[in-house]
Every structure is written in C-alpha cells, then in structure tokens.
Amino acid sequence: MSWNDTFSPRQILSLCTYVEELTETKKRLFAELPEERARAVATYLGIMADKSADYSSLLTKWDSTRNKITNTFDRHDFSFKWSHGEFDAAANLFPWGLDQVADAYSGLASLAQGEANLFEDASKPLPVSISKGSSADLRGVSSGSVELICIDPPYYDNVMYAECSDFFYVWMKRTLGDVFPDWFRDELTNKDDEAVANQARFTGLTRGKKDLARADYERKMVQCFRELHRVLRDDGVLTVMFTHKQVEAWDTLATSLLSAGFEIRSSWPVHTESEHSLHQARKNAAQSTILLTCRKREVSSEPVWWDDIKGEVRRTARKKAEEFQKQGITGVDLYISTFGPTLSILSRHWPVLTSEYDEHSGKPRPLRPETALDLAREEVVSLRKRGLLLGRTVQFDPETDWYLMAWDALKAVEFPADEARKLALALGLDLDREIISARGLAKKKASSVVLAEPWQRRRRGMVDPDLEAFDSMLDAAHTAMLLYREEGAPSCLAFLNRTGLLGDGSFRQLVQAMINAIPRTRSGKGFVRPEADILEAMRLAFFDDLEVPPEEALPVDGEQLSMAGLHEGGSDYEEDEEAEDEQD
Known part of the structure; x- marks a missing residue:
C-alpha cells in the first residue's frame, strides 16, 4: 500500500494539479519578492496544500451534526469513516483552504502584536525564534538562561505523531522540499527518535x-x-x-x-x-x-x-x-x-x-x-x-463495587484493560480471575475490557431467575433486570417479592447507585445504554421514590451510533465480535 491509496483518482488529480501550479507560482515569488518574504509566502501556500489534502482524502467523513466535512485526522489516526464526504475540489476546496490558512496567519500575527490601552504604554513585541530540532539537544540555549518553559509532551502511546505526520510530509516534500531542503532529505519522518511508546x-x-x-x-x-x-x-x-x-x-x-x-x-x-x-x-x-x-x-x-x-x-x-x-x-x-x-x-x-x-x-x-x-x-x-449512594454508607461486595465504579469513572461500556485492572486492585480484586473468569462481569477484547450486559451473564450461571439467594448483590440486580426485559414487570415483581429484595434496603440502594452510575444518554425513544432503560422502568414500577440524575445529550446523530453498535442495546461484548485497536 502507498500514500496514493489514501486518495481517490479524482482527489489525486486535483491535489497534484495544485502542486504543479504552486511549483510555477514559486518561480514568480522568488523572482518578484525578497527572498525571506518569498519563502514565507511559499510556506503558507504549502501549508494550504496540506490543509486541502487533510479535507480531501478517502478518510474524510460527513459530520451530519454540524453539516460539514470532518478532516482525515479528526481522531488522530488512519481509521475508517462510516460516512464518506469530500470537498468539491474543482471549485471550492482550494479557496476554502486559502481562507483557512490566511485566517490562522492573522490570528498568529495578532498574538505577536503588543497590547495597549488608555492607562498603559503599549508593550513592545519581543523577538520570536522558532527552531526545528530535538528538545533533548538544546545546544543553542545557554544553561540557566530560560525563565519559563511550557510544554505539551507526547501522551505516552496516545498518538503516533510521526506516523500521522507522514500523510502531510509526502505532500510538503513536493511543495516545500526545494524551499527547506534540509528538512525533507528523508523519505518519511524520523520515527526512531520520537518520544512515544510505539x-x-x-x-x-x-x-x-x-x-x-x-x-x-x-x-x-x-x-x-x-x-x-x-x-x-x-x-x-x-x-x-x-x-x-x-x-x-x-x-x-x-x-x-x-x-x-x-x-x-x-x-x-x-x-x-x-x-x-x-x-x-x-x-x-x-x-x-x-x-x-x-x-x-x-x-x-x-x-x-x-x-x-x-x-x-x-x-x-x-x-x-x-x-x-x-x-x-x-x-x-x-x-x-x-x-x-x-x-x-x-x-x-x-x-x-x-x-x-x-x-x-x-x-x-x-x-x-x-x-x-x-x-x-x-x-x-x-x-x-458515597456520591452514588447520595451520601449514605452501604457495604456491597467488592465485585458490585467494581461494576459501579467502572461505570461511574469510565462512563463507557469499553475501556482500557489496564484501567480495569487498576480499579480492581483498588478494591482488592483480581481482574482476570475474579471479575472476568469467576463472575463474568466483563470480557477481554484486544487491549480493552468490555462490560457485560445482564442478559449476557445468564449463560455463565450468575444471572438465574430460579435462584433463591445470590453470591453478589449485583447478580440479584442483573437477574431482576433480565426478568423485566424478557417477561415484564409482573414477573420481575414476583421475583423481588419471592427473594425479599423488594424490601431489602441494600438492594434498594444498589438500584439507586446503578441509576446514578450508568450514563443516562438518550437516543430516540430511549437511552443509549439498555441498562439505563431497564433501570428507569424498574424505578417507575417499584422504586419511584429514588432520585434520578440529569439526562445527557447525545453527542452524535442516532444513525452513526446505530452503525457503531451503540443504538438499541448494541454491544461489543459478543463472543464473535472482532477486536479493534483505537487510540484514545
């Protein structure tokens, strides 16, 4: 696979046409303008080419929530997009790209200007020096000479910057390789010296x-x-x-x-x-x-x-x-x-x-x-x-605590396995042995953990309407939720009465904690998470005095959520689901 494969033939044609025109334009720039100014103008025109490529590839998508094209790297990776969208490169892409770069330049220029008001003298802008190099080798900076250093370092393994930068590098090498020859000698970016956990x-x-x-x-x-x-x-x-x-x-x-x-x-x-x-x-x-x-x-x-x-x-x-x-x-x-x-x-x-x-x-x-x-x-x-229980102190079993804390802290059905392990350790549990193998509360998926829905735990024997007693309070709650979902309120009520859970104060507080922990994000007729739907129905039927937290707005349209497996109870828990690697 080559970088050519990330663009359609139509996109390649339009972008390469721009590169050819820019090459001719640079000849005029250096003939008519002072060299420093010509280099600056050529640089911004080269950035415009990268901006245009970022919004005109096979990896761009249509954002229906804001009626706009989303760029290739809206997720900082090379992920497949559900709904492809692209600019009209024959007429609108490059004028738009020019406006974007010019606007960004104006913003940077305004920040470099001194501020003034009626009561103070205008501050003079200080000289600015921009260099390309490694922060592990600042040989041009004297020891003990800097008053303030502000950095935004690479976040461990969050983004592979050099790998993503190759997308822009291959275009910039063709638009600015002659302007900055020392910067584009290599075929691709230097990944060996990059400070990321790759x-x-x-x-x-x-x-x-x-x-x-x-x-x-x-x-x-x-x-x-x-x-x-x-x-x-x-x-x-x-x-x-x-x-x-x-x-x-x-x-x-x-x-x-x-x-x-x-x-x-x-x-x-x-x-x-x-x-x-x-x-x-x-x-x-x-x-x-x-x-x-x-x-x-x-x-x-x-x-x-x-x-x-x-x-x-x-x-x-x-x-x-x-x-x-x-x-x-x-x-x-x-x-x-x-x-x-x-x-x-x-x-x-x-x-x-x-x-x-x-x-x-x-x-x-x-x-x-x-x-x-x-x-x-x-x-x-x-x-x-204590927050989930509205200030009360109730002792649940550790597995129930883990489930509540996972939803409360991580707010998602899928999250990094390392976070799940750390949370288990904080509660004195072993993630693999007790949470996954023994209790079936979650399953491993690549480097992540996916929480199990109540009905998915039935085949593990933890959720069983015929049981009279449960090893974990969460098993009892999941069994009640299973009955309500499959047989309705009467069967659920009969189960709660038979097991004595309806009048059990600890069970009541667990339902309250689950209502507070599981995200109440609406999508269409109900909540995104089916657990929230069932809990709300049970609250209205049996525990109408329990308090409910505010509902949350859905961040993207329902169609995209449905395609991603989040709508109508979609889950990544199923055994035959393929593992996927996504950056956070």
Missing part, C-alpha cells in the same frame, strides 16, 4: 514489546527533561500539560520528571477536550488537561521511606478529590485530578524508598510513582461510592 517499533524482539516501548519512552523523556532542567534558571518554572488517563502513562511521566531533578509544586485541572465525537461516546476519555507546575528540586540529603509518607499521600488525595468534585469535576477526570497533588508530595520527599529489596544489589527498591497513584485512586473510589 510498540510497533519493537515487533519481533525477544522481550515484550510493550515493556520495551515503555522503557524507550521513559528514557527519551528523561533526556528531554534533563535538557530542560539545564537551560532553566534556578528560579524558573516548567509547566507540563498532560491529559492521558492511564496510570501507566502518569507513572512514566512522573518518573521522568523526578529523574531529571524536578519537583512538582502544584497542579491544575483545566477543561480542554471536545465532547462532540463518536469516539468519546464509545469509550472513556479524559476531558481535562492537568497543568503541572514544576521547579528545580533541591538535592535531598536523605531518602524517605514510603511507609513514612503514605498517610500524607492518602490525606492529600482525599482532600483534593473532595475539592475537585465540588468544582464539578467528574468521571475519569476526578481520578486524574488527584494525580498531580499526589505526585507533588512524592517529588517533595524524593527519593522515596520501599521496604522491598533488590535481589541483585541488596538495596531498597525505589518507589514507582504508580504506587502512590493507586493509593489516590482508592480514595477517589471511596468518595465516589
């Missing part, structure tokens, strides 16, 4: 490619942060933006920062991510970016033991979780928002040692930051469970 680079090696990718990412991030530490002033500030939801990514980021000599002073959750996407409707996704404020760490004279600061970490996580929840932060964002304050405690006492000893050196093992993050997660679980 498992594909380690396929076929003897060790696990996941561990190798993680180690490679951490090593490169440490190199970058050490170089930033070198050029930063002693009183300077490093601000790091990070959005990734997985503890593994945060553990690697924190290890890199601490190894480079930084201390995390504060963290701020800021709502940044768009909610209007099919991808986020299907899977859990962080909506907030965490801004970490870091300074150079003073050299610690003595290491600290983890057992001595564990209580401080737990108290801090609990306090911050309560604060952020009051500010309206929910779901996976609430868990992530506690990571910054937790890492701040850790970095202030670094290095931190554990009571475990290395079998080779005989020395205490240093603490991995993920241990502290797991502790923070436990505090959020406790807080959120």
Whole structure:
C-alpha cells in the first residue's frame, strides 16, 4: 500500500494539479519578492496544500451534526469513516483552504502584536525564534538562561505523531522540499527518535514489546527533561500539560520528571477536550488537561521511606478529590485530578524508598510513582461510592463495587484493560480471575475490557431467575433486570417479592447507585445504554421514590451510533465480535 491509496483518482488529480501550479507560482515569488518574504509566502501556500489534502482524502467523513466535512485526522489516526464526504475540489476546496490558512496567519500575527490601552504604554513585541530540532539537544540555549518553559509532551502511546505526520510530509516534500531542503532529505519522518511508546517499533524482539516501548519512552523523556532542567534558571518554572488517563502513562511521566531533578509544586485541572465525537461516546476519555507546575528540586540529603509518607499521600488525595468534585469535576477526570497533588508530595520527599529489596544489589527498591497513584485512586473510589449512594454508607461486595465504579469513572461500556485492572486492585480484586473468569462481569477484547450486559451473564450461571439467594448483590440486580426485559414487570415483581429484595434496603440502594452510575444518554425513544432503560422502568414500577440524575445529550446523530453498535442495546461484548485497536 502507498500514500496514493489514501486518495481517490479524482482527489489525486486535483491535489497534484495544485502542486504543479504552486511549483510555477514559486518561480514568480522568488523572482518578484525578497527572498525571506518569498519563502514565507511559499510556506503558507504549502501549508494550504496540506490543509486541502487533510479535507480531501478517502478518510474524510460527513459530520451530519454540524453539516460539514470532518478532516482525515479528526481522531488522530488512519481509521475508517462510516460516512464518506469530500470537498468539491474543482471549485471550492482550494479557496476554502486559502481562507483557512490566511485566517490562522492573522490570528498568529495578532498574538505577536503588543497590547495597549488608555492607562498603559503599549508593550513592545519581543523577538520570536522558532527552531526545528530535538528538545533533548538544546545546544543553542545557554544553561540557566530560560525563565519559563511550557510544554505539551507526547501522551505516552496516545498518538503516533510521526506516523500521522507522514500523510502531510509526502505532500510538503513536493511543495516545500526545494524551499527547506534540509528538512525533507528523508523519505518519511524520523520515527526512531520520537518520544512515544510505539510498540510497533519493537515487533519481533525477544522481550515484550510493550515493556520495551515503555522503557524507550521513559528514557527519551528523561533526556528531554534533563535538557530542560539545564537551560532553566534556578528560579524558573516548567509547566507540563498532560491529559492521558492511564496510570501507566502518569507513572512514566512522573518518573521522568523526578529523574531529571524536578519537583512538582502544584497542579491544575483545566477543561480542554471536545465532547462532540463518536469516539468519546464509545469509550472513556479524559476531558481535562492537568497543568503541572514544576521547579528545580533541591538535592535531598536523605531518602524517605514510603511507609513514612503514605498517610500524607492518602490525606492529600482525599482532600483534593473532595475539592475537585465540588468544582464539578467528574468521571475519569476526578481520578486524574488527584494525580498531580499526589505526585507533588512524592517529588517533595524524593527519593522515596520501599521496604522491598533488590535481589541483585541488596538495596531498597525505589518507589514507582504508580504506587502512590493507586493509593489516590482508592480514595477517589471511596468518595465516589458515597456520591452514588447520595451520601449514605452501604457495604456491597467488592465485585458490585467494581461494576459501579467502572461505570461511574469510565462512563463507557469499553475501556482500557489496564484501567480495569487498576480499579480492581483498588478494591482488592483480581481482574482476570475474579471479575472476568469467576463472575463474568466483563470480557477481554484486544487491549480493552468490555462490560457485560445482564442478559449476557445468564449463560455463565450468575444471572438465574430460579435462584433463591445470590453470591453478589449485583447478580440479584442483573437477574431482576433480565426478568423485566424478557417477561415484564409482573414477573420481575414476583421475583423481588419471592427473594425479599423488594424490601431489602441494600438492594434498594444498589438500584439507586446503578441509576446514578450508568450514563443516562438518550437516543430516540430511549437511552443509549439498555441498562439505563431497564433501570428507569424498574424505578417507575417499584422504586419511584429514588432520585434520578440529569439526562445527557447525545453527542452524535442516532444513525452513526446505530452503525457503531451503540443504538438499541448494541454491544461489543459478543463472543464473535472482532477486536479493534483505537487510540484514545
């Protein structure tokens, strides 16, 4: 397969025609304009070609919610689109692309201008220097010369930037290769030096490619942060933006920062991510970016033991979780928002040692930051469970707690297996043995976990209307939901009366917690999730005094949801469903 295959013949013709015209135009630019200005104009015309290609490929789609074409990389990958759409390249594509680039240029130019008002003198714009290179090698920047560094680093394995950039590189090499020859010498982008956890680079090696990718990412991030530490002033500030939801990514980021000599002073959750996407409707996704404020760490004279600061970490996580929840932060964002304050405690006492000893050196093992993050997660679980029960304290079994917390935190039927495992550990459970194998609450699908619907658990024997007693309170709730769905309210009521569940206060509180945890997103006549439909019907029939949370709007049109398997009870749980790999 070649890049030519990502475009239709009609699209190739229009884009190549533009490239040919741009080549002729550049001759006139350099003949009539000063060289620096000619290079600038040619550059923006080259960017216009990339902009046009991004909106005119076989991977673009029609967004019916806003009546517009969605670009190739609306999901930061090369995914197949359900509803293809493309520009009229013969008349409208390139004028539109020119307007887009000109508008972006105007915005950048306005930001570079000094601000003025009636009470203050106009500030003079400072010189701006833009360079291309590696942040692990800032040889042109003097040590201790920078006051503020603000970075948005690669989010572990979230986006393979170099692989995506090849789409633009192959066009820009033809439009700007003669303007910037040193930048386009290679056939494609450099992926070996990229700081991302790209498992594909380690396929076929003897060790696990996941561990190798993680180690490679951490090593490169440490190199970058050490170089930033070198050029930063002693009183300077490093601000790091990070959005990734997985503890593994945060553990690697924190290890890199601490190894480079930084201390995390504060963290701020800021709502940044768009909610209007099919991808986020299907899977859990962080909506907030965490801004970490870091300074150079003073050299610690003595290491600290983890057992001595564990209580401080737990108290801090609990306090911050309560604060952020009051500010309206929910779901996976609430868990992530506690990571910054937790890492701040850790970095202030670094290095931190554990009571475990290395079998080779005989020395205490240093603490991995993920241990502290797991502790923070436990505090959020406790807080959120009380929230689902409207402030009440009710003891369910651990499996029921896991199910409630999975829906509450991750807000999706499918989510990363690592997140499911971390949540299970926080509740003292083993994901594979107890959640998946023994209880059948979920199943593995590639690198994800898919929650089981109540009726899908019947074949595992956990959901059985003939049982008089249940090992798990959730099994009883799922059995009642199964009966209501298949036989109606009378059969469900008879079951509740026969088992004594109708008057059981704990069962009543579980129904309340499930109503609060499972997303109440409407689609057409009912809710997107069939569990929410059944629970609402049971509430109206048997528990009409229970409270209900606000309903949520559907982010995309019903047709697309139906095609993706989300409408009318669609599920990715079925045994014959093919696994798919999607970026978050």
